Amino acid sequence: RTLMTALAVLLLFNPYIRQKVTSVEQPVLVLAHDNSASIALGKDSAYYKTEYLSQLEQFKSELADAYQVDSYEFGQEIRDFDHLDFSDQLTDISSLLQTLDRRYYKRNVGAVVLFSDGVYNRGFEPELLAQKFPFPIHTVVLGDTVSYPDLSIKNVHYNKVVSLGATYPVRVTVGARDLANKKVTITLSEDGRLIDKQEITIPSNRFSKEIDFMLEATSKGVKQIDIELSGIAEEEQLLNNVKHIFVEVLDQKYKILCLAQSPHPDLAAICSVLNDNYEVDFAFAKDGVPDFGSYDLLVLHQMPSAPADFEPVKKLLEQNAKLPVLFIIGQATDLELLDKLQDAYGIKNGATNTVLDVKTHLNTSFSTFTIDSKCGEMLANYPPLAMPHVELSPSKSHDDLLLQDVLGVKSGLPLLSFVRGDRKMAFLFGTNVWRWRLYEYYQSKNHAVFDEVFSKSLKYLLLASDDGSAIYCKEEFYSNEPVVITAELRNLANELVTEPELKAQLVNKLTDETYDFVFSKRDHDYELNAGILPEGLYIYKVEAMMGDRLISASGSFSVVALGIEAQQLTADASRLRSLAQLTNGKCYSADELQQLAADLRADKRITSVEHHESRFQDLIHSRWIWFVLVGLAAVEWVLRKMFGSY
Numbered sequence: 001r002t003l004m005t006a007l008a009v010l011l012l013f014n015p016y017i018r019q020k021v022t023s024v025e026q027p028v029l030v031l032a033h034d035n036s037a038s039i040a041l042g043k044d045s046a047y048y049k050t051e052y053l054s055q056l057e058q059f060k061s062e063l064a065d066a067y068q069v070d071s072y073e074f075g076q077e078i079r080d081f082d083h084l085d086f087s088d089q090l091t092d093i094s095s096l097l098q099t100l101d102r103r104y105y106k107r108n109v110g111a112v113v114l115f116s117d118g119v120y121n122r123g124f125e126p127e128l129l130a131q132k133f134p135f136p137i138h139t140v141v142l143g144d145t146v147s148y149p150d151l152s153i154k155n156v157h158y159n160k161v162v163s164l165g166a167t168y169p170v171r172v173t174v175g176a177r178d179l180a181n182k183k184v185t186i187t188l189s190e191d192g193r194l195i196d197k198q199e200i201t202i203p204s205n206r207f208s209k210e211i212d213f214m215l216e217a218t219s220k221g222v223k224q225i226d227i228e229l230s231g232i233a234e235e236e237q238l239l240n241n242v243k244h245i246f247v248e249v250l251d252q253k254y255k256i257l258c259l260a261q262s263p264h265p266d267l268a269a270i271c272s273v274l275n276d277n278y279e280v281d282f283a284f285a286k287d288g289v290p291d292f293g294s295y296d297l298l299v300l301h302q303m304p305s306a307p308a309d310f311e312p313v314k315k316l317l318e319q320n321a322k323l324p325v326l327f328i329i330g331q332a333t334d335l336e337l338l339d340k341l342q343d344a345y346g347i348k349n350g351a352t353n354t355v356l357d358v359k360t361h362l363n364t365s366f367s368t369f370t371i372d373s374k375c376g377e378m379l380a381n382y383p384p385l386a387m388p389h390v391e392l393s394p395s396k397s398h399d400d401l402l403l404q405d406v407l408g409v410k411s412g413l414p415l416l417s418f419v420r421g422d423r424k425m426a427f428l429f430g431t432n433v434w435r436w437r438l439y440e441y442y443q444s445k446n447h448a449v450f451d452e453v454f455s456k457s458l459k460y461l462l463l464a465s466d467d468g469s470a471i472y473c474k475e476e477f478y479s480n481e482p483v484v485i486t487a488e489l490r491n492l493a494n495e496l497v498t499e500p501e502l503k504a505q506l507v508n509k510l511t512d513e514t515y516d517f518v519f520s521k522r523d524h525d526y527e528l529n530a531g532i533l534p535e536g537l538y539i540y541k542v543e544a545m546m547g548d549r550l551i552s553a554s555g556s557f558s559v560v561a562l563g564i565e566a567q568q569l570t571a572d573a574s575r576l577r578s579l580a581q582l583t584n585g586k587c588y589s590a591d592e593l594q595q596l597a598a599d600l601r602a603d604k605r606i607t608s609v610e611h612h613e614s615r616f617q618d619l620i621h622s623r624w625i626w627f628v629l630v631g632l633a634a635v636e637w638v639l640r641k642m643f644g645s646y
Helices: 002-012 045-049 051-064 093-103 265-271 307-319 335-341 375-381 434-444 448-462 573-582 590-602 623-643
Strands: 016-025 028-034 068-074 078-080 109-116 137-141 150-158 161-163 167-177 183-190 193-201 206-216 221-229 242-250 254-260 278-284 297-301 325-329 345-349 355-362 385-388 390-394 398-406 409-419 425-429 469-472 476-478 484-490 503-508 514-518 526-529 536-546 549-560 587-589 609-618
Touching: 002 623, 028 051, 028 093, 045 051, 051 068, 051 590, 068 093, 078 093, 093 109, 109 573, 109 590, 137 573, 137 590, 150 221, 150 242, 167 183, 167 221, 167 242, 183 206, 193 206, 221 536, 242 536, 242 549, 254 265, 265 278, 265 297, 265 434, 265 448, 297 448, 307 335, 325 335, 325 448, 335 345, 355 375, 355 409, 375 434, 375 448, 398 448, 409 448, 434 448, 469 549, 484 536, 573 587, 587 590
Parallel strands: 028 068, 028 109, 109 137, 137 587, 161 242, 254 278, 254 297, 297 325, 325 425, 476 549
Antiparallel strands: 016 609, 068 078, 150 167, 167 206, 183 193, 183 221, 221 242, 345 390, 355 385, 355 398, 398 409, 409 425, 469 484, 484 526, 503 514, 503 536, 536 549
16 A cells, blocks of 8 residues: 555656667668650660560569669659659759658668659759768669760740731750751741741851841731751751741730839849730839820839829829839838828838848738749748838738748738739839849749749739639640649629639630630639640630629630750760769669669668667556556455455
């Protein structure tokens, strides 16, 4: 009884006990296989589609007996290994390494086996990541390593939309390999009619040159421009000698005025998302305020900045009551004057006269228009904007696309906000967005996220009518991806509805072929998956009856052939050897899979890892303490029963 009572009293003090836990983590082998089209476009394509697949399956089964094997395939995206058909039209090796680094952080990965031809056309040089990659990479060289003479159209820069009567440039980048002293002709044809050509002399075996053409937009409509290099007998592959582009000529232009306190790179960054269908004028406070009457959108960058420019801006805005405005607020903005210029936000100076470094994150509840959720990761990594310390009090309904992140604390305060009313307004509370554009190009060699955010923002502000519909469609689809269009309908109370039937008609402007669809209804919006469409430029028209109101919208998109994988068909074995050396791995050829399997089994680095961990646990939660208490009580009962004393 004394022991039992003492133990019960001890438990009242809630003591802790330390436990040592030992666990064994088995090694993991990660197999990542390139599924891009370039591997199977060479002379040995039959081998990779038949015999090689059997060898690969045998290699995987041998390893699966000894290790945990995780298999992936990559190209346009990274996915679990299913089957190889070498159909991906893009290759991003750097994204693969970043994903594996995150996914297997602090895991016992024995090795990563990378099967690839070493050719990439998205992302950045994988060698930059390999220097700090935590696992050894063994590479297997696929594809044809023999270099053949080749001509190619590497890239074409052009404007997808131009104005009638304008002269527009088309810049073609031509590459050649092992064709020194050869002459080739590059021709441009519009709708089958030759419009220009140039003859090129190739001076060396490694040749690349940008060639500029100036074309005239003489008539409205969609124009197919065919760019072709005359073939040379020595070439093995002619797929990369031809490129088709589509240009739409419109007899309409939007005019935008950027009125700024002073010249600033933000203006160039934002206007870079616009095409030739937009005409942009710049004006600065020291030069006076121009008339707003001839413009479709006004961008005020750190304006008003002084009383001298406040009155004319206010007067012109009152005269143009429906002119949309984008306010970009910075350190030079006079917040008291800005507060009087608009009625959407009450804006006052903060407690301190400081400039904050504010990062951003995507508001997943934003509903004014659709932004791809994949943009959120890039937006969160953007460098901070310079934002004056302000106090905000909204006086109208607003929808915030980007929210503030100050010192790692995500707040609900707006960074990019839209206000719906008689006048459409948007507020960007910070400057230096030009850094976003440069950062994204440094990370991914494109401006996809920046362009999506600001092009959709400007297009929303420029939309003349607001009838309750919103259609979201990319401007360009590749010929191997499905065409997906999303839409939203709002009733007169500005509520999202999905009751009406939403119909769409797509017209291929090249063939006049018509496609009729009905949107699928989702929880709060509509989606149309039109599947894979033939190459060309398409005009779409969307209609729905909401009561007695006809809701309609239209737009266009193009479907272009994707021949990037045919640009380089020679495997880059040197890159794969470099990746292996930088990570203490080895490089193998495709017929050395048996040797690779033997080396992996003999690698002493690939072994189980024993983890020891000390844990503190409440003594009262231990099961054995209950049995001790019950046992002591039982012993006392038996002893008293035996000796007859209670």
